[in-house]
Amino acid sequence: MLGRMTDELPFVIKADREGFLLIVNGKTPLPHVLEALRTKLEESKAFFQKSKMILDLHQRPFDPEEVGAVRALMEQAAGVELAEVRVSCEDGAFSRWAAGLLGVKIRLGTERDKDTGASDSQANPHDASPPLVVRQTCRSGTRIESPAELVILGDVNPGAEIIASGDIVVFGTLRGVAHAGAQGDREARIWALHIEPQQLRIADLVALPPRGRKPKPKRYEVAEVKGDLIQVVSY
Amino acid sequence: MAGRTIVVTSGKGGVGKTTTIANLGTALAKKGFSVVMIDADIGLRNLDVVMGLENRIVYNLVDIVEGKCRIEQAMIRDRKLKKLHIIPAAQTREKDAVQPEQMKALCQQLAEQNDFVLIDCPAGIERGFKNAVAGAQQALVVTTPEVSAIRDADRVIGLLEANLLKDIHLVINRLNVKMVKQGDMMSTADIVSLLSVPLIGVVPESEDVVVSTNRGVPLVHERGSRAGAAFQKIAARLNGESVPFDDDQDGGFLSRVKRIFGG
Numbered sequence: 246m247l248g249r250m251t252d253e254l255p256f257v258i259k260a261d262r263e264g265f266l267l268i269v270n271g272k273t274p275l276p277h278v279l280e281a282l283r284t285k286l287e288e289s290k291a292f293f294q295k296s297k298m299i300l301d302l303h304q305r306p307f308d309p310e311e312v313g314a315v316r317a318l319m320e321q322a323a324g325v326e327l328a329e330v331r332v333s334c335e336d337g338a339f340s341r342w343a344a345g346l347l348g349v350k351i352r353l354g355t356e357r358d359k360d361t362g363a364s365d366s367q368a369n370p371h372d373a374s375p376p377l378v379v380r381q382t383c384r385s386g387t388r389i390e391s392p393a394e395l396v397i398l399g400d401v402n403p404g405a406e407i408i409a410s411g412d413i414v415v416f417g418t419l420r421g422v423a424h425a426g427a428q429g430d431r432e433a434r435i436w437a438l439h440i441e442p443q444q445l446r447i448a449d450l451v452a453l454p455p456r457g458r459k460p461k462p463k464r465y466e467v468a469e470v471k472g473d474l475i476q477v478v479s480y
Numbered sequence: 481m482a483g484r485t486i487v488v489t490s491g492k493g494g495v496g497k498t499t500t501i502a503n504l505g506t507a508l509a510k511k512g513f514s515v516v517m518i519d520a521d522i523g524l525r526n527l528d529v530v531m532g533l534e535n536r537i538v539y540n541l542v543d544i545v546e547g548k549c550r551i552e553q554a555m556i557r558d559r560k561l562k563k564l565h566i567i568p569a570a571q572t573r574e575k576d577a578v579q580p581e582q583m584k585a586l587c588q589q590l591a592e593q594n595d596f597v598l599i600d601c602p603a604g605i606e607r608g609f610k611n612a613v614a615g616a617q618q619a620l621v622v623t624t625p626e627v628s629a630i631r632d633a634d635r636v637i638g639l640l641e642a643n644l645l646k647d648i649h650l651v652i653n654r655l656n657v658k659m660v661k662q663g664d665m666m667s668t669a670d671i672v673s674l675l676s677v678p679l680i681g682v683v684p685e686s687e688d689v690v691v692s693t694n695r696g697v698p699l700v701h702e703r704g705s706r707a708g709a710a711f712q713k714i715a716a717r718l719n720g721e722s723v724p725f726d727d728d729q730d731g732g733f734l735s736r737v738k739r740i741f742g743g
């Protein structure tokens with residue numbers, strides 16, 4: 246068994262349109278993965294030098310420390326930059342950490358999305374996956390995309406971008422950029438305790454907030470499309 | 481002795497990181513702690529100037545890291561306080577002359593021999609920032625009440641959190657109480673609510689700061705300076721003393737700030 250594991254790499258590296266794609270299998274313990282990865286990168290150091298790598302964790306549970314370790318190893322062994330992490334939506338651990346990622350883009354999707362291609366998930370974005378819940382304030386520089394609904398339990402600060410195919414719910418103040426119905430769904434809405442955004446987008450429409458301060462709403466606000474315009478309604 | 485390593489950072493330049501570190505270091509040393517201040521802004525040094533020590537520099541941070549001198553040789557003692565030292569940055573080198581691991585090892589070594597190691601972080605979020613943050617256990621994020629500084633502070637806090645540096649406190653520098661009262665400047669409460677990081681002190685805008693920087697004597701040495709008093713309070717809070725936030729300096733927003741802290 247052990248012999249087989251060392252023969253067979255615990256990961257696959259593919260060339261993707263956007264760079265290299267590193268798919269790590271779900272069972273191998275982290276030290277084995279790191280060891281094999283180090284060997285691989287050092288063998289082909291010149292080849293990987295300064296390239297960008299996308300870490301695909303659809304087969305493996307998301308663990309921030311593992312991602313950190315893989316990232317450090319890649320940088321150290323061959324100067325490879327971790328450009329993006331792809332995880333499956335079911336992963337709760339991801340959401341607790343997502344907003345804090347060090348400038349690395351996170352893309353969510355189910356394995357099915359990947360196998361059947363993007364066109365399928367576009368046709369039916371809402372059924373594809375459960376909502377993504379981020380239990381953190383999204384700070385400047387954070388970008389979070391969800392193929393379904395997106396729930397932020399915290400504020401969205403100026404300079405942060407949140408994007409969802411479905412509705413967006415911010416249990417806090419929305420001060421950054423929010424794009425609901427990103428696949429073209431004009432029925433999508435943006436809900437927040439306070440909406441004081443830099444910019445709102447629903448489907449193909451864009452709205453800027455009016456100039457000047459407005460009175461604080463009593464309960465919550467919802468942005469939705471009325472006619473061909475996005476309107477913010479206070480409740 | 482296991483001392484604390486604290487990085488002072490901001491993202492945006494010119495908000496008062498170096499002034500803050502010079503004053504906090506001096507205030508802590510006045511309390512009797514041994515303090516080392518590291519200028520991690522390689523290529524553009526200025527902590528030594530603010531401390532009035534620039535003509536004493538022989539060795540610098542890069543010399544230590546490259547093994548050209550012992551740590552003690554690069555540590556310059558303050559003119560007044562025996563327990564206060566600075567390690568200057570190299571002005572003629574690039575930021576990548578130092579690796580984050582090397583900074584980490586240096587900070588650990590210094591923390592064994594001192595009560596406080598304060599690191600002056602360069603502006604920006606690139607290599608210099610990563611170096612400065614690598615060895616720190618705690619961070620002070622300095623901002624001024626301007627949207628651009630606050631935006632950068634927010635980004636930096638996110639990056640610190642991602643580096644698993646969770647012990648972060650906020651210093652608001654150059655608050656003009658009069659302008660806040662007129663509604664022309666963001667208040668302490670507004671800034672704290674946006675950044676959602678605990679506040680450790682508010683420093684009022686003051687002309688004294690310019691004078692003291694030019695003279696190379698930190699403000700905390702002067703009596704009667706309000707900015708100096710504010711830095712002394714921050715130093716005391718860093719030391720774990722509970723010093724109340726008084727209404728006067730915080731622009732009368734004490735109650736709101738307290739509410740944010742759940743106090």
